Amino acid sequence: MTAATVLHTMDRPTCEAFLGAEVVGRLAVLIEGEPHIVPVNYAADGATIVFRTAPGTVLTEASLRKVAFEVDGFDEHHQTGWSVCVRGMGQDITGCVDPESRRLQKLFVDCWAPGNRDRLFTVVPTAVTGRYLRRAERTAV
Amino acid sequence: MTAATVLHTMDRPTCEAFLGAEVVGRLAVLIEGEPHIVPVNYAADGATIVFRTAPGTVLTEASLRKVAFEVDGFDEHHQTGWSVCVRGMGQDITGCVDPESRRLQKLFVDCWAPGNRDRLFTVVPTAVTGRYLRRAERTAV
Numbered sequence: 001m002t003a004a005t006v007l008h009t010m011d012r013p014t015c016e017a018f019l020g021a022e023v024v025g026r027l028a029v030l031i032e033g034e035p036h037i038v039p040v041n042y043a044a045d046g047a048t049i050v051f052r053t054a055p056g057t058v059l060t061e062a063s064l065r066k067v068a069f070e071v072d073g074f075d076e077h078h079q080t081g082w083s084v085c086v087r088g089m090g091q092d093i094t095g096c097v098d099p100e101s102r103r104l105q106k107l108f109v110d111c112w113a114p115g116n117r118d119r120l121f122t123v124v125p126t127a128v129t130g131r132y133l134r135r136a137e138r139t140a141v
Numbered sequence: 142m143t144a145a146t147v148l149h150t151m152d153r154p155t156c157e158a159f160l161g162a163e164v165v166g167r168l169a170v171l172i173e174g175e176p177h178i179v180p181v182n183y184a185a186d187g188a189t190i191v192f193r194t195a196p197g198t199v200l201t202e203a204s205l206r207k208v209a210f211e212v213d214g215f216d217e218h219h220q221t222g223w224s225v226c227v228r229g230m231g232q233d234i235t236g237c238v239d240p241e242s243r244r245l246q247k248l249f250v251d252c253w254a255p256g257n258r259d260r261l262f263t264v265v266p267t268a269v270t271g272r273y274l275r276r277a278e279r280t281a282v
Contacts, residue, residue, distance in 0.1 A: 005255050024215050024222065028169035028176035035169035035176050037211035039224045070178035074165050079253040081165065083180045112220040113274055114146050133254055 003137040005080065010130030012047070015084045018071060018130060019044040023110060025071040027051070027123075029063040029090075042069070043107040047086050047125040050093075050107050052117035059121070064090025069123050082132035088125040094118065144278040146221065151271030153188070156225045159212060159271060160185040164251060166212040168192070168264075170204040170231075183210070184248040188227050188266040191234075191248050193258035200262070205231025210264050223273035229266040235259065 010018070027038050036058055042051040049069050053059040067090045074081035093101040104122055111117050151159070168179050177199055183192040190210050194200040208231045215222035234242040245263055252258050 005253055007254055023217060024213075026167060026178060026211060026213070028178045028209065030171070030176060034207050034228060035171060035209040036228065037167060037169045037178070037209045037224075037226050039211075039213050039215075039222065066175050068169065068176040068178045070167060070180075072165075072167070072180050074180075076164060079251070081180070081253070083178075085178050087175060087177065110220070112146055112222070113148055 003135045005133050006136050008132050008134065010082075010084065010132060012128060015128050015130035016044070016046050018082065018084045019047060019049070019086070022071045025049070025069050027059065028068040028070070029059065030066060031058055031063050036063075041109055041111050041113075043109045045104060045107060047128045048104065049086055049123040050104050050109055051121055052109050052111050053119045053121060054115050054117045055119070061090075061092055064092075064121055067123055078135060080133050080135060082130065084128070084130040086123055086125045087127040088123045090121050090123055092119060093122050094120045144276045146274050147277050149273050149275065151223075151225065151273060153269060156269050156271035157185070157187050159223065159225045160188060160190070160227070163212045166190070166210050168200065169209040169211070170200065171207060172199055172204050177204075182250055182252050182254075184250045186245060186248060188269045189245065190227055190264040190266075191245050191250055192262055193250050193252050194260045194262060195256050195258045196260070202231075202233055205233075205262055208264055219276060221274050221276060223271065225269070225271040227264055227266045228268040229264045232263050232265060233260060234263050235261045
């Protein structure tokens with residue numbers, strides 16, 4: 001018999017640990033009032049997310065005003081998983097010279113997609129939430 | 142030397158094949174005008190998505206009016222991946238007796254999370270897009 005699952009809430013340090021361990025996340029943005037989801041390579045500094053975009057993509061300054069950013073992981077065999085979501089404001093920090101922007105500009109974002117992605121954006125978090133789903137007990141074999 | 146990556150657009154049948162192969166996706170919804178991302182178990186019928194929700198969650202009828210639903214997969218070693226996004230309207234089809242709703246109600250949605258998720262929603266697609274990122278040539282060892 002398979003044990004029931006239990007849904008737990010993550011504390012902030014645990015959310016940040018998961019954010020720091022991944023390299024691909026998903027951005028939800030609004031385009032003409034409608035949600036879109038776009039996968040992005042990113043780097044995290046705590047819960048602050050940094051990613052690169054190219055001109056001509058849907059990730060423009062307007063669409064990035066209010067964003068949600070998510071990372072997750074699942075175990076299909078055990079039917080368990082986790083997810084962390086950062087909500088906040090997207091800000092173009094390309095060329096910004098304030099100390100915080102300069103610090104974030106030094107984070108390495110390993111972009112897998114081709115093309116010149118010379119705009120650097122950050123998501124300044126207003127809310128950070130995380131949950132994980134685990135089995136209440138071991139599955140009897 | 143690692144080969145450059147190339148980004149390809151998927152045709153609709155390929156998008157539907159990927160949608161049909163997964164069991165967890167991510168819903169982007171609007172709550173008070175701000176995007177949120179929530180992972181969900183789902184079933185797909187072509188590009189029509191069916192999932193279950195419980196009362197008291199963020200996935201209410203209001204938040205599901207305009208949604209984006211996404212599935213993806215990544216190969217971190219090769220730095221390649223794919224994603225499919227369905228945009229559309231969320232509709233509560235719990236208890237609906239029209240033939241299309243009755244057909245969709247028969248799809249099995251294997252909910253991993255605990256609790257009674259007795260509301261059945263569908264995303265009726267208005268746009269289906271998919272992309273995959275592959276290496277232009279084999280990596281030289």
